[in-house]
Each structure stands twice: as structure tokens, then as C-alpha cells.
Amino acid sequence: MAEFLQLVFxxxxxxAVYALVALGFTLIYxxxxxxxxxxxxxxxxGGMGTVFLAAAGIALPLAALMAIVGAVIVGLLLHRLAIxxxxxxSPVALIMITIGASIxxxxxxxxxxxxxxxxxxxFSGDTPIQVGGATILPQSLWVMGVALGLFVALYxxxxxxxxxxxxxxxxxxxxxxxxxxVNVTIILALAFGVSAAIGAIAGVVVTPITLTRYDVGTxxxxxxxxxxxxxxxxxxxxxxxxxxxxxxxxxxxxxxxSSTYKDAVAFVVxxxxxxxxxxxxxxxxxxxxx
Amino acid sequence: xxxxxxxxxxxTLVFLAIIIGVIPYLAPSAFYLRVAAVVxxxxxxxxxxxxxxxYAGQVSLGHAGFLGIGGYAVAIGPAQFGLHPALCLxxxxxxxxxxxxxxxxxxxxxxxxxxxxxxxxxxxxxxLVFHSESQWTGGPDGMQVxxxxxxxxxxxxxxxxxxxxxxxxxxxAWLALNIGASPTGRxxxxxxxxxxxAAGSGIDVSAKKLAAFVIxxxxxxxxxxLLAAMNGLITPDAxxxxxxxxxxxxxxxxxxxxxxxxxxxxxxxxxLPQALxxxxxxxxxxxxxxxxxxxxxxxxxxxxxxxxxxxxxxS
Numbered sequence: 001m002a003e004f005l006q007l008v009f010x011x012x013x014x015x016a017v018y019a020l021v022a023l024g025f026t027l028i029y030x031x032x033x034x035x036x037x038x039x040x041x042x043x044x045x046g047g048m049g050t051v052f053l054a055a056a057g058i059a060l061p062l063a064a065l066m067a068i069v070g071a072v073i074v075g076l077l078l079h080r081l082a083i084x085x086x087x088x089x090s091p092v093a094l095i096m097i098t099i100g101a102s103i104x105x106x107x108x109x110x111x112x113x114x115x116x117x118x119x120x121x122x123f124s125g126d127t128p129i130q131v132g133g134a135t136i137l138p139q140s141l142w143v144m145g146v147a148l149g150l151f152v153a154l155y156x157x158x159x160x161x162x163x164x165x166x167x168x169x170x171x172x173x174x175x176x177x178x179x180x181x182v183n184v185t186i187i188l189a190l191a192f193g194v195s196a197a198i199g200a201i202a203g204v205v206v207t208p209i210t211l212t213r214y215d216v217g218t219x220x221x222x223x224x225x226x227x228x229x230x231x232x233x234x235x236x237x238x239x240x241x242x243x244x245x246x247x248x249x250x251x252x253x254x255x256x257x258s259s260t261y262k263d264a265v266a267f268v269v270x271x272x273x274x275x276x277x278x279x280x281x282x283x284x285x286x287x288x289x290x
Numbered sequence: 291x292x293x294x295x296x297x298x299x300x301x302t303l304v305f306l307a308i309i310i311g312v313i314p315y316l317a318p319s320a321f322y323l324r325v326a327a328v329v330x331x332x333x334x335x336x337x338x339x340x341x342x343x344x345y346a347g348q349v350s351l352g353h354a355g356f357l358g359i360g361g362y363a364v365a366i367g368p369a370q371f372g373l374h375p376a377l378c379l380x381x382x383x384x385x386x387x388x389x390x391x392x393x394x395x396x397x398x399x400x401x402x403x404x405x406x407x408x409x410x411x412x413x414x415x416x417x418l419v420f421h422s423e424s425q426w427t428g429g430p431d432g433m434q435v436x437x438x439x440x441x442x443x444x445x446x447x448x449x450x451x452x453x454x455x456x457x458x459x460x461x462x463a464w465l466a467l468n469i470g471a472s473p474t475g476r477x478x479x480x481x482x483x484x485x486x487x488a489a490g491s492g493i494d495v496s497a498k499k500l501a502a503f504v505i506x507x508x509x510x511x512x513x514x515x516l517l518a519a520m521n522g523l524i525t526p527d528a529x530x531x532x533x534x535x536x537x538x539x540x541x542x543x544x545x546x547x548x549x550x551x552x553x554x555x556x557x558x559x560x561x562l563p564q565a566l567x568x569x570x571x572x573x574x575x576x577x578x579x580x581x582x583x584x585x586x587x588x589x590x591x592x593x594x595x596x597x598x599x600x601x602x603x604x605s
Contacts, residue, residue, distance in 0.1 A: 035403050086586045091402040092349045093585050096542060099535055100581030107575025218531065222414065229407055260422040267411035274408050275396045 002133030007255040008248065009131075013140040013209065015247020016147035017043070020202035021224025022231065022239035023154065024195035030171035030234050031191035034083055034094050038102040040221030041109075042196045045071040046203025047212035048109060051118040060120070068200040074105065075196025079189050102217060109214040122208040139208045146205045150198055151240060157194075158236075167191060171234075219263065223250075226266040230273050231282050238282035245269075299467040302550055306463055310456040314449070323448040329553075329560045330455040331517045334462045336540040336552035338509025341466055343538070344547025345475055346502040347482035348398060349406050352413020353537050356386045356507040358420050358529025360514030362427055365435045365524045370426070375438045379515040386511030387504050394503040398496060413534050420526040432525030435518045451520045458516060459553070462509060466549050469505065478502055510537075535581075543584045545591030554592050 021039055028036045049067025054060050082101050086093065123142050128135035158164040169177040170187045178184050199220075203212065210216075227246045231238025246266050254262040273281070310330070317323050335357055342348055363382025367373040373381070397408045420427045427433060437446055469475045477498045481488035489495045518524040527533065536559055544555025562580070563573050588595060 035406075082582050082586065086589075089585070089589060092343075092406065093542075093589055095349075095351075095403070095406055096535075096538065097582050097585045100539075100578045100585065102578070103532075103535070104575050104578025104582060107572060107578050110574065111571050222410070222531075225407060226411070229404070233403070261418060264415050264418045267415050270411045271397075271408060271415075274400055274404055 003255065005132050005134035007251045009134060009136045009140060011248035011251030012244060013143050013206075013247070014250065015244035016144050017202050017206045017210075017220070017243075018223045018227045018246050019240045019243025020147055020150060020198050021220050022227035022243045023151070023236060024198045025224055025228040026234055026236050026239045027154075027167075027191050027195045027198075029228070031167055032083065032188050033091075034098065035091075035225070036078075036192075036195065037095065037098040037221050037225075038078060038105055038217070039195065039199055039224060040217030040219065041102050041105040042071045042075060042199025042217075043203035043206070043220045044109065044212060044214065044217040045074060045105070045196075046200030047120070047207035047216070048113045048118065048203075048214065049200070050204050050207065051120055051212065052113055054120065064204045067204065068197055071196045071200030071203075072193045075192040076189055078196075079192035083188075083192070084185075102221065106215050106217065113214055115214060117211045117213045118207070119211050120204075120207045123205075137209065139205075143205045143209070146201060150201065154194075154198070154236070163187075163190065223266045226270045229270055235282045241281065299471060302467060303460070303464055306550065306553065307460055310460065314452060320448040323452045325561060325564055327448065327452045327455045327520060328517075329557045330452075330459040331513050331520065332537070332540060332560055333553040333556035334455075334459050334516070335510045335513035335537055336544070336556050337459075337462050337466045337549065338506035338513075339537055339541045340547060340549060340552045341469055341478070341509070342502045342506035343541055344551075345470060345478040345482065346499055347478075348499055348502065349409065349538070350413075350503070350506065351406050351410035351531075351534050351538060352416070353409070353506065353510050354529050354531075354533035355413040355416030356390065356510035357514035357517070357533065357537075358416055358524075358526070359386045359389070360511030360516075361435075361518035361524040361528055362420060362433075362514075363511070364515040364518045365433050366426055368436045369433070375436065375519055379512060379519075382515045383508045383511045386507040390504045390507030391500065394500045395496065398499045398503060410531065410534070413529070414531055417526050417529040417531070420529050427526070430526060432523055432527075435522050435524060437522070438519050455516055455520065458512065462512075463549050463553070466509075466552075470549070474498060474501060536577075539577075539581050539584075542589075543580070543591055545593035545595070548591065548593045548597075551591050551593035558592070 021043060024039045024042065025036060028034055028039070046067050049070050050060070050064045053063035053066050058066070078101050082097050083094075086097055089097070122137070122139040124138045126137065128137055158168055166177065166182045167187050167190060169180070169182055170184055174184055177187070223246055224243065227242035228239045229242070230245060231240070231242030246269060249269060250262055250265045253265040313326050314323060317326070335353070339350065339353055342350055360379070360382035363385060364375050364378045367378030367381060368375055393412060397405065397412065400408050421430055477488065477493045480491065480493060481495050481498060485495050514528065517528070540555035540559050541552055542555070543558055544553065545551025559577075562576070566573055566576060569576070584591070
């Protein structure tokens with residue numbers, strides 16, 4: 001039982017991060033129909049940026065804030081310089097553009113930062129908390145708390161603010177949104193900016209647990225993508241559930257089956273979901289128009 | 291006349307043969323032959339994607355997995371079972387083809403982003419297997435590949451490998467061109483434009499897509515086997531995600547659906563890092579930048595753009 005609980009804790013911790021990455025995917029996908037493979041690199045920028053700014057003598061909270069702002073700037077630039085000019089391109093072309101962007105960001109990051117693994121001090125100590133025979137790190141609570149806070153904030157933003165509703169309207173029908181006076185270009189930029197911020201925040205809180213390096217973004221992107229797809233592409237609730245599910249399955253897979261194939265779990269899940277539930281757990285039905 | 295020549299299959303082959311034949315006389319040292327041989331091998335792998343992506347319009351972001359199968363077949367066969375490397379190249383191609391046949395049917399039902407992520411996941415799983423099954427594959431460090439002896443002739447040195455890989459590329463290009471002009475090729479191009487319309491004209495869409503996937507896998511496996519035998523080494527990175535992306539980038543940068551384009555794209559992405567060694571730290575950044583720039587500003591790719599320009603000039 002204790003072992004089970006332990007696996008649940010570690011699964012929920014990574015799962016929360018996957019859910020945040022998946023949420024970033026969902027936001028951009030909804031607003032612009034683009035799947036942004038550079039989403040994981042926002043996580044890296046958040047973590048690495050904070051590490052290096054803190055090393056330069058800036059207080060940790062301020063360093064984290066600056067790193068998040070940096071990621072947002074990168075997100076806005078990505079939209080302005082790479083996605084906007086390619087409007088109307090095919091899905092494969094858009095995938096390749098964001099993959100190119102991801103490779104580019106990693107290439108710059110290994111020069112600006114370095115190629116070593118880095119960590120951050122845990123926010124409130126390393127003393128594990130005992131829960132029912134298992135232990136949980138205070139930092140895990142930070143990760144889950146921040147994730148929960150972001151979900152609620154994003155929900156309130158989308159449902160209760162005019163800007164959020166404009167984003168939802170753009171997602172539903174870009175032309176119609178434009179007709180009722182929504183500035184679609186600004187909304188799309190907003191989606192990229194908010195996604196980048198969510199990714200970077202996830203990167204800041206998870207770095208004390210998982211460490212960070214210039215190339216950690218790829219795995220975060222792939223797992224987050226798996227999460228978004230399992231939940232049903234474009235469904236925010238699905239992204240959260242999918243993220244937690246992938247995190248838990250990964251933890252159980254590593255604990256009970258084989259830790260070598262931990263990273264394969266997410267992809268086996270994707271393949272199974274795509275084969276049997278091609279629209280994901282929460283996805284709607286699609287009809288092909290001829 | 292000139293326009294006809296530009297579109298002719300034979301002209302493409304002759305042109306490719308002349309290029310392959312001339313380079314050894316222009317190359318100042320064996321190093322250049324070696325780089326060229328690597329280009330031919332990757333061009334061969336890219337040709338498989340030309341059939342799959344260019345003709346049939348189905349993306350695969352896990353194609354390096356098949357490359358890995360071919361490579362490890364040539365590495366494991368002689369080392370563990372004492373088989374001849376040439377036989378292992380064939381076995382690798384068969385394994386890749388059968389695997390593609392088995393996973394292809396469910397995967398190819400998917401479209402667009404879903405197809406991309408499913409093939410990506412499949413490729414990542416394959417590379418994880420190569421990474422983890424170290425008693426067979428040597429783990430993350432990879433494994434040595436025994437030197438190849440064909441009919442008592444020890445295959446080594448850049449010049450020998452240059453001709454072997456160049457020959458393989460020519461055969462591969464000839465097959466790809468013929469596939470393109472065959473009923474299957476026309477069916478693939480039809481379903482590329484519209485699956486519903488293709489099905490309506492009596493084309494078995496899923497069978498044809500599966501055929502393209504299997505062909506692509508076999509091309510990649512043969513290329514992987516040649517690459518491993520030539521380098522004398524295979525590592526899991528050869529089957530990794532980045533490699534899959536590079537293969538797709540080769541096909542797209544060179545020109546989707548163009549046989550010559552696959553060769554040009556491969557040459558571009560293989561030679562470029564060699565030419566940029568003076569700014570080695572920025573290699574990855576330059577690669578990422580080029581992929582973005584080509585996709586945004588030259589989405590048709592190099593060869594179709596040049597061909598269109600030539601045709602306009604000539605007419």
C-alpha cells in the first residue's frame with residue numbers, strides 16, 4: 001500500500017507538469033490550429049533561465065519572474081516570426097516549423113546557457129512529509145499547488161473575462177470572431193504568450209525535482225502532446241486529465257514493470273488511444289466533409 | 291523538348307548517374323568521397339519518404355526507427371549469429387517491411403496531426419528498445435559492426451563505399467521513379483489529392499497507403515544497414531527522434547515528391563554541418579533556423595522551385 005501511494009505521489013507530480021504542458025498545447029491549438037512542438041522548450045527556458053539568473057545573484061523569485069517573462073517574449077517572437085508568416089500552410093508544414101523552432105531554441109540555449117544539468121533549491125526545504133507510510137517532498141506539493149492554481153486561473157480567464165471569451169470565440173470560428181470585432185492577431189499572440197508563461201512556470205517549479213538541461217524540452221513536449229491527445233485534442237479538461245493519467249501510468253509502469261521503459265509508456269498509451277479512441281477520451285466526433 | 295527532358299524519368303536517372311560518376315574525379319581527398327557516400331545513403335532513406343510523403347501524402351515522424359532496424363540487423367546478425375552481412379541487410383529490410391505492414395494498417399487510418407504523433411511515438415519506442423536491450427544492442431553506446439567481405443573482396447575505404455552506396459542510390463532512384471509512374475504510384479498521387487475521390491474511383495486507399503509505408507520502411511532499413519556497415523558502428527541515436535526529423539527535413543527542403551529533391555535535400559543537410567564546423571556551437575541552431583526558413587519561404591522545396599523556374603525560362 002505504501003509503495004502504491006508513493007507511486008501515486010510521484011505520478012501526480014510529473015503528471016501535473018505534463019498537464020501544464022498539455023494545457024499550453026491546447027491553448028495554442030484551439031486558437032490557431034497549430035501544434036506547437038516548442039512547448040516543451042518553454043519549460044526549459046523557465047527552468048534554465050531561473051537557474052542562470054539566480055546564479056548571477058538575482059533573488060530566486062525575481063529570477064523566476066524574469067525567466068517567465070523571457071519565455072513569454074520567446075513565445076511572442078515564435079508567433080510573430082514563424083507562425084504568422086506561414087499562415088495557411090499544411091499541418092505537416094506547421095509541425096515542421098515548430099519542430100524547427102524547437103531545435104533552434106535548443107541550439108541557442110546550449111550556447112547561451114551550457115550543456116550541463118542544473119537544479120534549483122527546493123522552495124520550502126527538502127524534509128519529506130510522511131503520508132500513510134509513503135513520503136512526499138514539499139516541492140511536489142508546490143508543483144501540484146501551482147498547477148491547480150494555473151488551471152483555476154486559466155478557467156476563470158477563459159470563462160469570466162472579455163479577453164478570454166474573445167480567445168474562445170477565435171478558437172470556435174476565426175472568421176466569425178473577426179466579424180464581431182475581435183482582433184484575431186492579438187488573440188493569437190495572446191495564446192502563444194500565455195502558453196509560454198504556463199510552460200515556463202511549470203519549468204520553474206519542477207526543476208528542483210527533475211533537474212533541467214538545454215534539451216529537456218523534447219521529452220516534456222512529447223509527453224505533454226501525448227497527454228493532450230489522450231484527453232482529446234483541444235479540450236482543456238481533457239489535457240489536465242490526460243496529463244495526470246500519463247504521469248500516473250508512467251510511475252506505475254516504472255514501479256511495477258520496468259524503469260527502463262518508463263519513457264515508452266506515454267507512447268504506448270498514445271498508440272492505444274489513437275487506435276481505439278481516435279478522438280481521445282473527451283474528444284468530439286468528427287465528420288469528414290467532401 | 292527541353293521541358294520534356296526535365297520531366298523525363300530517364301533524364302533524372304542519367305543526371306544522377308553523371309553526378310555520381312563525376313564526383314570522384316573532382317574530389318580533392320578521400321574525405322570528400324566519404325561525405326558524398328553518407329549523402330547517398332541518406333538520400334536513399336529519404337527516397338523512401340519521398341514515396342510515402344511525396345507520392346502518398348502520409349507523414350512519418352518515426353522513420354529513423356526503420357533505419358535503426360536495418361542498421362542493427364547488419365550489426366547483430368554477424369556478431370550474434372555469424373550470418374553474412376549482405377544476408378543481414380536483406381533480413382533487416384524484411385523485418386522492417388513486416389513491422390511496417392503490421393503497424394501500418396492501424397496507424398495509417400489516422401490523419402494529419404494524429405498520424406504525425408502516432409508515427410513519432412512508434413519511432414521513439416523503437417529507439418528506446420535499441421537503447422535499453424543492451425545485451426543485444428550494446429545499449430546507449432551502440433555496437434561495432436564487423437567489416438564486410440563480399441566474394442573475397444574486403445569492402446573498406448571511402449572509394450569502395452562510395453561506389454556501393456552510389457550504386458544503391460541509383461537502383462533506389464530507378465525503383466522510386468518507376469513506382470511513381472506505375473498504377474500504384476498514380477493511385478498514391480490520387481489519394482494524396484483526395485482520399486474520398488480516390489476511393490470513389492475504385493482505389494483501395496488503405497492498401498495503397500500501407501504499400502507506400504512498407505516501401506518507405508524497406509528503403510530506410512536498407513539505408514540504415516549500409517550506413518552501419520560503412521561506419522562500422524551503430525548507435526541508438528541513428529534511430530532517434532532528431533534523425534527522423536532530419537529525414538523529413540531532407541525530403542521537404544529538397545522538394546516533396548521529387549526523386550532528385552530527396553538527393554538534394556540529403557546533400558544539403560549532410561554537407562551543411564561539415565561546412566559549418568568553424569561555428570560548431572551553433573550547428574543545432576542553424577539546422578533549426580533552416581528548417582523554419584525553408585518551410586516558411588520555400589515550402590515547395592529546392593528542386594521543384596528550380597524546375598519551375600527553368601520551365602518558365604524555356605517556354
